[in-house]
Amino acid sequence: MREEITRRARAAKDKTPAYGNDVDLNAFAQQVPAREKITSLAELSQGVKERALGVGVDASMKDRSGSFFQHDQSVVFSASTIEGLELMDINDALKKYEWLEEYFFKVVQPDQDKFTAYGAMHPFSGYFIRALPGAKIVFPLQACMYIGREGMIQNVHNILIAEEGSELHVITGCTTDTHVQKGLHIGVTEFYVKDNAKLTYTMVHNWGPDVVVRPRSATRLGKNAVYMSNYVSMTKVRDVQMYPSCVMEGENGVARFNTVVYAPPESHLDLGGKAILKAKGCKAEIIARTIAKDGGYVASRGLIQGDAPGVKAHLECRGLLLGKGGVIYAVPELIGSLPGVDLSHEAAVGKIAEEEIQYLMARGVDADTATALIVRGFLDVDVRGLPPQLQAEMKRTIALGEKSMM
Amino acid sequence: MLSIEHLSVEVDDKRILNDVNMKINEGETHALFGPNGSGKSSLLFTIAGVPRYKVTAGKIYYKNKDITDAPMDERAKLGIGILFQHPPVIRGVKLRDMVRISLESRGRKVTDADINELAKKLNLENFLDRDANLGFSGGEIKRSELLQLLGQRPDFVMLDEPDSGVDLVNIGLVGRTINELLEKEKKIIERTKSGLIITHFGNILDFVKADRAYVMMKGHVLCQGNSVELLEDIRKNGYGECMACAKR
Numbered sequence: 170m171r172e173e174i175t176r177r178a179r180a181a182k183d184k185t186p187a188y189g190n191d192v193d194l195n196a197f198a199q200q201v202p203a204r205e206k207i208t209s210l211a212e213l214s215q216g217v218k219e220r221a222l223g224v225g226v227d228a229s230m231k232d233r234s235g236s237f238f239q240h241d242q243s244v245v246f247s248a249s250t251i252e253g254l255e256l257m258d259i260n261d262a263l264k265k266y267e268w269l270e271e272y273f274f275k276v277v278q279p280d281q282d283k284f285t286a287y288g289a290m291h292p293f294s295g296y297f298i299r300a301l302p303g304a305k306i307v308f309p310l311q312a313c314m315y316i317g318r319e320g321m322i323q324n325v326h327n328i329l330i331a332e333e334g335s336e337l338h339v340i341t342g343c344t345t346d347t348h349v350q351k352g353l354h355i356g357v358t359e360f361y362v363k364d365n366a367k368l369t370y371t372m373v374h375n376w377g378p379d380v381v382v383r384p385r386s387a388t389r390l391g392k393n394a395v396y397m398s399n400y401v402s403m404t405k406v407r408d409v410q411m412y413p414s415c416v417m418e419g420e421n422g423v424a425r426f427n428t429v430v431y432a433p434p435e436s437h438l439d440l441g442g443k444a445i446l447k448a449k450g451c452k453a454e455i456i457a458r459t460i461a462k463d464g465g466y467v468a469s470r471g472l473i474q475g476d477a478p479g480v481k482a483h484l485e486c487r488g489l490l491l492g493k494g495g496v497i498y499a500v501p502e503l504i505g506s507l508p509g510v511d512l513s514h515e516a517a518v519g520k521i522a523e524e525e526i527q528y529l530m531a532r533g534v535d536a537d538t539a540t541a542l543i544v545r546g547f548l549d550v551d552v553r554g555l556p557p558q559l560q561a562e563m564k565r566t567i568a569l570g571e572k573s574m575m
Numbered sequence: 576m577l578s579i580e581h582l583s584v585e586v587d588d589k590r591i592l593n594d595v596n597m598k599i600n601e602g603e604t605h606a607l608f609g610p611n612g613s614g615k616s617s618l619l620f621t622i623a624g625v626p627r628y629k630v631t632a633g634k635i636y637y638k639n640k641d642i643t644d645a646p647m648d649e650r651a652k653l654g655i656g657i658l659f660q661h662p663p664v665i666r667g668v669k670l671r672d673m674v675r676i677s678l679e680s681r682g683r684k685v686t687d688a689d690i691n692e693l694a695k696k697l698n699l700e701n702f703l704d705r706d707a708n709l710g711f712s713g714g715e716i717k718r719s720e721l722l723q724l725l726g727q728r729p730d731f732v733m734l735d736e737p738d739s740g741v742d743l744v745n746i747g748l749v750g751r752t753i754n755e756l757l758e759k760e761k762k763i764i765e766r767t768k769s770g771l772i773i774t775h776f777g778n779i780l781d782f783v784k785a786d787r788a789y790v791m792m793k794g795h796v797l798c799q800g801n802s803v804e805l806l807e808d809i810r811k812n813g814y815g816e817c818m819a820c821a822k823r
Contacts, residue, residue: 487666522663523626523627524663525663525665527625527626527647528659528662528663528665529665529673529676530646530648530651531623531647531651531656531659532673532676532677532680532723532727533648533652533676533677533679533680533681534648534676534680535646535648536646536648539648542668542672542676543665543667545668546665546666546667546668546669546672546706547666547667548667549667
């Protein structure tokens with residue numbers, strides 16, 4: 170099986186990605202020295218702790234069901250504190266469980282493009298997270314992907330499995346050391362949400378200014394299963410391209426993608442979400458709130474494909490342009506292959522209407538405060554279904570981003 | 576309280592108000608009649624300071640201060656409030672936020688309980704956490720606007736068609752709230768609040784008494800006088816007679 174994966178990857182090693190800018194992989198360091206393991210996140214240096222906290226990973230590990238820390242290419246810490254929750258280095262898990270091969274490069278294809286090919290052909294690290302059948306894990310699990318070396322490639326492969334009837338909430342924070350400007354993060358993440366299970370996945374990015382990021386993730390969803398994906402990035406990052414997908418194979422599955430991003434000048438973000446509704450009664454929502462300021466660029470994609478009767482899905486791309494010279498490119502796509510599917514989209518890109526600012530000013534706030542209030546409102550997406558800690562984390566990150574915009 | 580002297584206004588280089596004069600004393604409520612497009616709302620927006628409305632001549636004095644060039648928020652802080660006839664929908668900004676900034680604009684400290692209490696008065700508790708004006712019915716918009724004004728407690732209250740789209744059940748509540756804003760419960764001499772009400776059909780004046788009224792036509796104040804008599808005349812004869820009068 171591995172040989173087949175490697176063979177396909179090799180054939181795709183120069184395959185240009187379908188979206189986003191091409192990247193010269195040779196411009197980055199492929200091998201970096203290993204980091205030593207730690208016994209608690211408390212052992213991390215103060216600077217690393219602070220950067221991690223900025224993306225929702227709390228070194229105190231308070232109110233967390235488990236913690237995972239990948240420093241460069243080394244998994245330095247990994248521990249679950251709750252029964253029913255497995256969390257370990259993906260390489261350990263692949264050794265421990267032979268059956269895990271069935272989940273390896275299954276929803277993400279090794280020959281999708283040069284990034285997945287790179288991922289398949291090179292040593293990788295990452296996490297294996299599994300909620301055992303029926304386990305309801307209320308506290309979120311936190312994982313940090315940390316780049317501490319200038320110019321390196323961080324090659325990640327994660328697998329998450331929510332077994333039947335389980336519930337799992339994960340926050341992944343991705344960040345760099347303050348001195349790191351440049352780097353490349355390739356992250357293959359495969360999600361399996363089985364019948365009657367619920368998985369929420371919140372990803373917060375705060376990369377160095379010249380970092381290039383290529384997550385490659387996909388989800389397979391079972392019967393009555395719920396998957397919610399949240400993505401927040403509010404700081405300057407050179408180039409991010411991702412288009413995660415969710416294939417909804419069981420009846421009455423629910424999927425929701427929320428994207429909240431701010432592209433300051435010199436940031437290039439090409440993002441989206443895909444939902445393929447293949448079974449009766451499935452529902453999906455893809456919501457994006459994007460802001461581009463001055464020279465910032467955001468492509469906000471979305472695709473909904475309805476292939477079964479009685480499915481309902483909605484796509485919403487809203488973009489706000491601040492300053493001058495920013496670009497937002499909204500690309501909502503709907504494919505209905507049967508009568509009886511209910512698919513809709515709305516997309517709107519523009520600047521803040523003067524009328525709205527004036528309405529607030531008529532109540533006694535100045536133009537800047539009015540603008541800030543409207544921006545905050547614009548970015549306020551519905552995150553019902555997330556545990557309160559993660560809702561607060563998203564709000565906090567977004568609020569910090571708002572400050573930098575004004 | 577408010578004095579308008581020889582005010583002329585343009586929007587996009589088009590003259591929309593011509594030599595308007597008006598004086599509203601402390602404690603007085605005046606009404607503004609006129610057909611659609613006569614300049615009533617433009618006058619309110621100009622007094623509120625909406626930048627699109629460019630004053631080309633004349634002055635606006637509020638509490639003896641020249642506010643002709645003052646920004647909108649400053650006018651609001653000085654105590655000028657407005658009920659918008661068609662307020663914009665602001666996604667993500669909740670009605671609660673609007674009430675909060677209205678309360679804070681006059682230097683008050685606000686708790687959620689204060690806002691809930693105020694909303695109860697207008698049966699809007701369930702609207703506080705909804706996006707401002709999104710999907711609100713005509714009557715709900717008026718009540719939401721009044722709720723914000725109750726927070727702001729302006730000394731000079733401008734109301735742009737507070738009765739349009741309001742059903743019979745709610746018009747009483749709208750009327751009572753306006754009376755509260757204008758301190759109509761107090762003796763005339765004790766009232767410190769003033770008002771200017773735009774009304775197309777005059778329905779609100781059955782609930783809120785106006786001291787004086789104006790008829791506007793094509794950007795001019797055509798005549799002024801007793802609000803009851805003027806309204807009776809308009810109800811009887813429509814604006815046809817006013818138009819004839821404007822030609823003379």
